[in-house]
Amino acid sequence: MYEKVLKTIQKYHMIQPHEHIVLGLSGGADSICLLYLLKRLQEEMAFQLYAVHIHHGLRGDAADQDAIFVKGICQKLAVPCEIYYRDIRSEASLLKISEEEAGRKARYEIFHQCLNAHGKGKIAVAHHMNDQAETVLFNMMRGSSLKGLGGILPIRGVLIRPLIDCTRHEIEVFCSDNLLQYMKDYTNELCQYSRNQIRLELIPYIEKNFNPNFIRQMGNMSELVREEDAYLEEEALRLFQGVKKEATSEHVILDIDKLMLIHPVVQKRILRNVLLVLGVGLKDFEYKHILSLKALLEKESGKRISLPFGVIAQRVYQELHFLKGEQEKATWAYTLSKDDLNFYIEETGHQVKVRFFENENYTDFPQNLYTKWFDYDKIECNLAIRNRRDGDFIALTGKKKLKDYFIDEKIPREIRQNLPLVVDGSNILWVVGYRMSDYYKVTKATKTIMALEITEEQPKNGKIIDFDS
Numbered sequence: 001m002y003e004k005v006l007k008t009i010q011k012y013h014m015i016q017p018h019e020h021i022v023l024g025l026s027g028g029a030d031s032i033c034l035l036y037l038l039k040r041l042q043e044e045m046a047f048q049l050y051a052v053h054i055h056h057g058l059r060g061d062a063a064d065q066d067a068i069f070v071k072g073i074c075q076k077l078a079v080p081c082e083i084y085y086r087d088i089r090s091e092a093s094l095l096k097i098s099e100e101e102a103g104r105k106a107r108y109e110i111f112h113q114c115l116n117a118h119g120k121g122k123i124a125v126a127h128h129m130n131d132q133a134e135t136v137l138f139n140m141m142r143g144s145s146l147k148g149l150g151g152i153l154p155i156r157g158v159l160i161r162p163l164i165d166c167t168r169h170e171i172e173v174f175c176s177d178n179l180l181q182y183m184k185d186y187t188n189e190l191c192q193y194s195r196n197q198i199r200l201e202l203i204p205y206i207e208k209n210f211n212p213n214f215i216r217q218m219g220n221m222s223e224l225v226r227e228e229d230a231y232l233e234e235e236a237l238r239l240f241q242g243v244k245k246e247a248t249s250e251h252v253i254l255d256i257d258k259l260m261l262i263h264p265v266v267q268k269r270i271l272r273n274v275l276l277v278l279g280v281g282l283k284d285f286e287y288k289h290i291l292s293l294k295a296l297l298e299k300e301s302g303k304r305i306s307l308p309f310g311v312i313a314q315r316v317y318q319e320l321h322f323l324k325g326e327q328e329k330a331t332w333a334y335t336l337s338k339d340d341l342n343f344y345i346e347e348t349g350h351q352v353k354v355r356f357f358e359n360e361n362y363t364d365f366p367q368n369l370y371t372k373w374f375d376y377d378k379i380e381c382n383l384a385i386r387n388r389r390d391g392d393f394i395a396l397t398g399k400k401k402l403k404d405y406f407i408d409e410k411i412p413r414e415i416r417q418n419l420p421l422v423v424d425g426s427n428i429l430w431v432v433g434y435r436m437s438d439y440y441k442v443t444k445a446t447k448t449i450m451a452l453e454i455t456e457e458q459p460k461n462g463k464i465i466d467f468d469s
Contacts (some may be wrong), residue, residue, distance in 0.1 A: 001173045005037050005258070017046040020121030022114045024107060025051040025081070027066045028184040030126035032073070033171045034163055034183050036180060038124065041079050045298040047121070051081040052114050054107050058099065066183050073181075075329070084110050111247060115158060127161045130168040133218040133362070134198045143287070150226035166213050174306075179327040236269035245319065249279050252322040256297055259320065267296070280309040280326050281464050302407065316412050328385045333386035338376070345385065346419050351434070352385060353453040370455050372422075372430050374440045376448040381425030385454075387418050394428040395439040402428060409434060420454060 053070040074081035092102035111123045132151045139148035203422040271293045304314035311321045332347045341354040390455035422430040430436040
């Protein structure tokens with residue numbers, strides 16, 4: 001048993017010299033076994049060992065006795081021990097979660113607090129191969145990816161599981177052979193919890209009627225699955241670099257043509273991992289969402305779907321865009337008077353220069369994306385620079401709704417809301433960076449010309465200033 005646990009620790013590089021190891025000690029056979037094994041390894045591997053016990057406030061005198069027992073064992077072994085009390089029933093009610101989930105949440109909160117207090121190191125918990133089999137079966141019955149079939153990771157961040165290659169039977173034999181006392185939690189024998197049903201009814205039935213080595217073989221299978229899952233994940237991350245056009249915590253763009261060349265298995269992982277790039281995690285992300293994303297790749301431009309945590313996925317021509325949440329449709333506007341001005345649009349980062357002059361010698365004006373000349377005599381309403389509104393239209397060879405113009409010009413949806421528009425009421429003079437209205441172009445009959453230059457640059461203190469300053 002000692003050699004097996006040492007081999008597991010070395011195989012997964014669980015413990016480094018001089019680290020602080022915080023052991024979650026319930027007082028049951030599993031954690032008592034791990035306590036004695038780590039104590040024996042402590043001098044050889046040169047680490048500091050601490051025990052932490054959480055009293056959940058659920059089992060009355062039995063829980064009190066567990067705390068007393070744990071404290072006594074640690075004193076006997078000269079292992080520092082901290083006892084924490086949590087009112088799990090109240091916490092579960094407050095958080096609207098099960099007592100089982102609330103207890104787990106509280107335990108790991110305390111484990112991490114203790115590790116932070118002691119310094120760099122690891123948190124050791126006593127999950128074993130039977131727990132692994134229970135977890136895999138539980139995940140299978142809920143519906144699971146390869147990651148779920150891989151079960152419990154031997155090491156995840158600062159969390160280590162040195163007993164993961166040992167069966168419950170081996171642990172109990174070790175305790176018996178070494179005359180180790182431990183406490184029994186009667187709630188582990190209650191079938192009201194689904195995990196307990198798997199442990200007490202399903203696994204014994206499988207071992208009796210199908211395979212007496214079921215636990216060991218499930219452990220072997222989960223290890224193989226974890227290895228293959230890790231390889232596929234590495235491949236997905238590598239190929240993602242060639243598929244992405246943009247990847248920030250707010251917006252991800254994938255090249256659909258390149259994505260479609262990738263094997264569907266890896267393709268699905270790339271789509272799933274976009275949520276990790278956006279920082280929203282994979283909770284509530286299910287297989288149906290993968291299928292919806294796959295279907296979106298086959299649809300026409302403009303189609304979109306909603307994903308968990310407010311993420312929107314949309315096809316924009318040959319790109320797949322992911323946005324973190326619906327962008328709030330805030331409106332903004334800057335009124336223009338017949339004055340020479342120079343000001344900054346805070347919402348978009350554009351610098352605006354406005355100049356007026358008389359048309360003394362009409363000539364054709366040069367084509368420029370960010371500087372336009374307008375017939376000011378045709379302005380009828382309030383002249384302004386703003387973002388879009390319902391009912392906007394632009395006069396080209398004829399009137400066209402702004403929405404239709406955006407679609408025809410293939411302007412991505414995510415930039416449409418904040419694209420600066422020079423407007424005369426609901427009539428658009430200029431979609432900045434794109435087209436200006438034919439109606440407002442300067443002609444020989446024009447008396448007053450308005451010159452507008454709108455560029456992306458830094459503000460001068462963010463204030464309106466004189467044009468000639």
